[in-house]
Amino acid sequence: MGQTWTKLLFPDHSIPKTSIPNPCTACGWTPERQNNCRYESHVKLFYGVSDRGVWSLGSNMILKERLDTAPNFEARNIRLLEQETSIPRPTIIEDWVEENQRSFILMRRVRGEPLSRLWKDMSPDQRESIARQTAECLMQLRKLQSPQMHSVEGQPLYSAFLFRNGYGLPHGPLASDDELWAEMDLALKDITEDARLRLRERMPPATPYTFTHGDLTYVNIMVQDGRLTGILDWEAAGYFPVWWEFTCAGIGLSQEDKEWKDLLRRFMPDHTAAREFWMDYYSLSKYPDLDESGRALLGNGVSGSHGQE
Missing domain, CATH: 3.90.1200.10 (Aminoglycoside phosphotransferase (APH), C-terminal lobe)
Structure with missing residues (x-):
């Protein structure tokens, strides 16, 4: 691949590193990458506080990420409700904890x-x-x-x-x-x-x-x-x-x-x-x-x- 094509496909490479803003902590993108890409993400971070964030994955799913420290009983509580009640609540698809002690819950979005x-x-x-x-x-x-x-x-x-x-x-x-x-x-x-x-x-x-x-x-x-x-x-x-x-x-x-x-x-x-x-x-x-x-x-x-x- 020639140098000209490299600059066209990867315009960030032509920008001095000292002038590139710090990438977004949520997605890793810089404004330059955003400006040079036609992709518009439908994965959105719509809530964040303290050590946690909540992502909207299109219109049907929610992903919660947080540090795996108590109180972090949401998935277990929702499963209890699912077994014992008919209370409308989110539906858990999967939950897991990574090696870095980050806890994730993937759930189906509640309508409304x-x-x-x-x-x-x-x-x-x-x-x-x-x-x-x-x-x-x-x-x-x-x-x-x-x-x-x-x-x-x-x-x-x-x-x-x-x-x-x-x-x-x-x-x-x-x-x-x-x-x-x-x-x-x-x-x-x-x-x-x-x-x-x-x-x-x-x-x-x-x-x-x-x-x-x-x-x-x-x-x-x-x-x-x-x-x-x-x-x-x-x-x-x-x-x-x-x-x-x-x-x-x-x-x-x-x-x-x-x-x-x-x-x-x-x-x-x-x-x-x-x-x-x-x-x-x-x-x-x-x-x-x-x-x-x-x-x-x-x-x-x-x-x-x-x-x-």
Whole structure:
């Protein structure tokens, strides 16, 4: 092959290496390669955060890549749902871990759009319909119970909201209310013993330990033509206190997400007392940066301050 053809076919070779931008970390291409190629990729990296990314493989497949560290139970959780429920969810095609400890999950795409894209244009009746359909699916989870609190296959639980002593930390398995409280109490080590004991008295029984999604943000709810088509993101699901699904469905990540979760809780089994207990626990866990609610809790002996919220 002559030098002229080499430059035509591989134009990057004619560019001084010092002037070539660093290649894309996702695909390895430089702008020069893109400009000199008619190929337009239909493999797209559409989500990335921390150590993970999610690729769209055309219109039918999704590929998730992440570091193989817990909580990474999504494939196993989805297979459990496939065996035990009719809840719409992604379908796992294959999952594997490479020698470099990178974990991959290839799954079939759930049809529809995230509720987050549709919410503002939906009527009250349409919103209520999706909430009812989602709550009906969650009732199937109420039947999945365990003698201990744990993730799938006896692994620890992970929840930075239920356990406020740090992010990404393992907890359990746990087999009693006392064990649950001991883990939650780690976040209250600077709170007076009297205040902690009073709060402990208000913690509702955790049994039956129930399979729980734990992240029902409207980003994870897929909708098409007014029907729920899938619930996404099961990687940290596990057997939690029976009241935890209702309680964490009160944690809104935006005003619209809060509206969605407020509506969803209307159709879920009511655990308002547990939610009020947890909200007070959450307020105290921020010590010494207490807000007005947290300061009031310490001042009144933690008798409860969220009953009207």
